[in-house]
Amino acid sequence: GRRLPRPEATRVLTVANQKGGVGKTTTAVNIAAALAAAGLEVLVVDMDPQGNASTALGIDHRADVESVYEVLIDDVPLADVVAPSPDLNHLYCAPATIHLAGADLELVSLVAREQRLRKAIDAYTEYRADSGLPRLDYVFIDCPPSLGLLTVNAFCAASEVLIPIQCEYYALEGLSQLLNNVAMIQKHLNSELVVSTILLTMYDGRTNLAAQVAADVREHFPELVLKAVIPRSVRISEAPSFQQTVMTYDPSSTGALGYLEAAAELAERATRSS
Ligand code: ADP
Ligand code: MG
Numbered sequence: 001g002r003r004l005p006r007p008e009a010t011r012v013l014t015v016a017n018q019k020g021g022v023g024k025t026t027t028a029v030n031i032a033a034a035l036a037a038a039g040l041e042v043l044v045v046d047m048d049p050q051g052n053a054s055t056a057l058g059i060d061h062r063a064d065v066e067s068v069y070e071v072l073i074d075d076v077p078l079a080d081v082v083a084p085s086p087d088l089n090h091l092y093c094a095p096a097t098i099h100l101a102g103a104d105l106e107l108v109s110l111v112a113r114e115q116r117l118r119k120a121i122d123a124y125t126e127y128r129a130d131s132g133l134p135r136l137d138y139v140f141i142d143c144p145p146s147l148g149l150l151t152v153n154a155f156c157a158a159s160e161v162l163i164p165i166q167c168e169y170y171a172l173e174g175l176s177q178l179l180n181n182v183a184m185i186q187k188h189l190n191s192e193l194v195v196s197t198i199l200l201t202m203y204d205g206r207t208n209l210a211a212q213v214a215a216d217v218r219e220h221f222p223e224l225v226l227k228a229v230i231p232r233s234v235r236i237s238e239a240p241s242f243q244q245t246v247m248t249y250d251p252s253s254t255g256a257l258g259y260l261e262a263a264a265e266l267a268e269r270a271t272r273s274s
Contacts, residue, residue, distance in 0.1 A: 002260070004038040004267040010125060012139040013196070014158035019174055020145035022166040023201035026236060027262075028142040029056040030255075031162075033245035034263035036091035040137040043082065045117070046096035047154050048144040049103075054095035057085040058243035061095040069099040072116045072153065073106055078124035087244050104148040114189055117141070117153040147181055155185040160196035162266075165217055167203045167210040167229075172217065197269075199262055201230040228261035 015028040028044055036042045046053040046061070046068060054061035060083070061067060070076035071094065078094055085091040107113045121139060128135065140162075141154040155161070161182055165171050179195065186193050198221055204210045218225050230236070233255035239246045246256045 002038055002264060004035065004040060004264060006040060006137050007267070010136045010139060011160060012121065012141070012158045013160045013162045014141045014143060014151075014154040015162045015164065016143045016151065016154065016178065017163050017165070017174075018145055018147055018151075018178055019166075023164040023199075023230065024145070025052040025056065025142050027162070027164045027199055027201060027230070027259075028140045029053050029240075030236070030245050030247060030259040031263045031266065032138065032140045033085075033088055033091060033247040034256075034260045035138055035267065036085075036088045037247050037260075038263070038267075039090060040267070041090050041092075041134050042138045042140070043092045043094065043136050045094045045121075045139060045141045045154075045157075047100070047117075047150050048096055048142055049098055049101035050144070051096040051098070052240065053142040054093055055243060056240040056245060057091065057093040058087050059083050059085060059093040059095045061097050063097050063099065065095060065097055067095045067097040067099065068117075069097055069103055071120045072100075072103055072150075073110070077127065078120045079127045082124070087248050100150065104146075104150055107149040107153070113149060114152050114156050118157040118190075121157050152185065152189070155182065155193060156190045158190075159192050160194060162197040162199065163195060164199050164201045165213075167200055167213045169209060169213070171213045172220070195224060197226060197266060198224045199226050199228070199230065202232045203229045204232045226262050226265045228258060228265055230258040230262065231255060233258075 015024045032042045051061040143151045231254045235250040235253040236255035239249035
């Protein structure tokens with residue numbers, strides 16, 4: 001595969017959009033896979049009780065598996081729950097289980113409730129260094145479609161927000177709310193957080209609407225939108241049912257090439273690292 005630059009320090013990106021079905025999980029796992037395919041060390045943290053990222057990466061996330069839930073609520077080290085993805089070398093996942101559905105409420109009464117994921121990732125980074133494991137290059141946090149404490153934890157653990165936007169009529173709706181939330185987090189909880197990247201997904205080149213939406217988003221956020229666009233592709237949506245990313249399921253498909261381009265751009269952009 002193509003060689004990509006290693007970041008100066010671990011880049012932690014939260015993939016967020018409070019709308020469901022816009023391609024958050026698909027983007028998190030496939031950009032992660034594209035970077036891992038280039039030899040970078042990549043961890044995906046699944047913060048969605050649905051566990052779709054865990055499924056796509058072939059990681060067991062049945063209810064009895066220790067998961068991000070125990071990390072957040074019971075102080076279990078992240079190192080105990082991280083598993084290598086059978087899909088690709090250099091690719092790891094901290095799985096979600098259905099127990100996470102209760103975590104938003106359970107977190108409320110815990111000490112430093114907003115910072116629990118950040119602390120877990122920091123401790124894991126130290127653990128890897130102490131154990132002689134290679135430094136992580138990227139961490140992608142896959143968020144649920146809500147703005148509860150799970151998402152707040154993801155924002156507090158990250159230095160960058162990656163927003164996937166579906167090229168449809170209501171694309172920009174809700175975006176200002178998301179940006180306001182990021183601004184609140186910046187002000188009160190994590191001053192280094194920036195929205196660094198917007199990725200246009202599920203692009204249907206046959207419709208004028210998709211082109212119009214893409215042009216609108218680029219006009220609003222000229223610096224943030226990646227040049228690469230992810231096409232609507234059946235191969236992308238099929239891959240998770242084989243517990244694969246599109247990178248291995250069909251590496252020459254338009255979807256895989258789209259995510260490879262997006263990953264390369266992300267890696268090559270001037271980065272704010274940690
Ligand atoms: P979210 O995590 O934001 O809820 P998902 O990544 O789960 O969104 O995507 C929603 C659905 O759309 C899934 O069934 C997924 O397989 C499908 N999907 C995502 N991206 C594409 C694409 N580029 N082409 C076709 N289907 C896609
Ligand atoms: Mg999802």
